[in-house]
Amino acid sequence: MFDYNKVKLTYMYNSRITGLGYYVPDNVVTNDDLAKFMDTNDEWIQERTGIKERRWIKEGSDDSSSVMGAKASKIAIERAGLTPNDIDFIVFATLSPDLYFPGGGVQLQEMLGMRTVGALDVRNQCSGFVYALSVADQFIKTGMYKNVLVVGAEYHSSGLDKTTRGRGVSVIFGDGAGAAVLSRSEDPKRGILSSHLHSEGKHAKELTVLAPSAKHWVPEILESNDENDESYFPYMNGTFVFKNAVVRFSEVIMEGLKTNGLEATDIDMFIPHQANLRITQFVQKKFRLSNDQVHSNIQKYGNTTAASVIIALSEAWEQGRIKDNDVVVLAAFGSGFTWGSVVMRW
Known part of the structure; x- marks a missing residue:
């Protein structure tokens, strides 16, 4: 049988991160805040998770997974020395899209005022950004794209059971987004x-x-x-x-x-x-x-x-x-x- 594990592909290009950015809501929710509406306490949460606080989108805010993703992306694109029009493709990872469909990638494309580049949504939850980055890497290594925007964004707080019944899960999750610009490089060692x-x-x-x-x-x-x-x-x-x-x-x-x-x-x-x-x-x-x-x-x-x-x-x-x-x-x-x-x- 042919052993694919023994095949090492040689690519013309490599990919490297040229810009990074992240955004989290201003609203800080401490463990003591949670104790006001569920049976829990700071010691219990820290002992089991190590978490002291998290960010939750405040009621009435315009933030969402796509909006936070766009805010993080603007920072990453600027740090890469690029403009939105320099981006060739979007890979957007989230388990909490603004809509059941379409996915957040196309919303991000519109929010950033990009040309009609492709947008791919990745639904791999906690490993979503790692999966998304690997997809972007292959697009660049095969020569298809030069600059790919990779985003991970989550709006958890709106979908949590914020009662004592749900405390085992709801105390863990927070809202936020991050973005990376992955760009073509001809240095195989970097x-x-x-x-x-x-x-x-x-x-x-x-x-x-x-x-x-x-x-x-x-x-x-x-x-x-x-x-x-x-x-x-x-x-x-x-x-x-x-x-x-x-x-x-x-x-x-x-x-x-x-x-x-x-x-x-x-x-x-x-x-x-x-x-x-x-x-x-x-x-x-x-x-x-x-x-x-x-x-x-x-x-x-x-x-x-x-x-x-x-x-x-x-x-x-x-x-x-x-x-x-x-x-x-x-x-x-x-x-x-x-x-x-x-x-x-x-």
């Missing part, structure tokens, strides 16, 4: 070196929202009118997700390092999906990474799903924690289950 993607659908219902869906659509929703129906809110088997996450994180990081002939000691900056501080700490300890080699911001933003990796990457870069020639590893795990990693040299 930029994205490899990406690695996986899925295991048999665990799909361990982290899911069951409705609305094609099986539970508008007539059923209107007919039921049941305030106790939990199918509209996120469900997570927390312990099961944690156990799978720490295994898959480790596997996919090792896969990326091995592919590029690197060791854990070569990592200058590890940017994990901000799912749970305990998961990050477990992986950090396993790979013997110092605090200087890991960037965590879940403490102040919570889990922003498809936006978490790009917000953290943008923040780390802004703080000067990522420098030229650094080896940067991105990794994410989430609903699906899906997981992935990207290895790049800055």
Whole structure:
């Protein structure tokens, strides 16, 4: 049988990040704020997740996944030294689009006043940005596009069960968006070196929202009118997700390092999906990474799903924690289950 794993493709171009930006709502919601309307407290939340506060879009705000994505994109495009008309393609990752359809990518294209470039929506939840970045990377490496805008944006707060019943999930998630401009480079030793993607659908219902869906659509929703129906809110088997996450994180990081002939000691900056501080700490300890080699911001933003990796990457870069020639590893795990990693040299 032909072994595709032994085939190494050689591309004419490489891709590298030339611009980064992120946006989070001004409204800060602390753990003590949550305790005012559900049975929880700061100690309980920090002990289980590491989260101290998160950003939630304030009622009456014009912000949404697409709007936040556009705000982050403007920053990233400007930092890349480009204009919206220089962008050839959009890859937009979110689980919380403004509309059931069409997706957020076309809304972003309109909001930024772009020409009629293509827009692709990625629905891979927590690993959404890693998947989106890998797609953009291939478009550039094959020579199809020169500049691709990659966005991760989430508006979680409008869809959470903000009662004691839903506290196990609702305390975790926050709103926000991040964007990266991925551009063509002819330097094979800089930029994205490899990406690695996986899925295991048999665990799909361990982290899911069951409705609305094609099986539970508008007539059923209107007919039921049941305030106790939990199918509209996120469900997570927390312990099961944690156990799978720490295994898959480790596997996919090792896969990326091995592919590029690197060791854990070569990592200058590890940017994990901000799912749970305990998961990050477990992986950090396993790979013997110092605090200087890991960037965590879940403490102040919570889990922003498809936006978490790009917000953290943008923040780390802004703080000067990522420098030229650094080896940067991105990794994410989430609903699906899906997981992935990207290895790049800055």
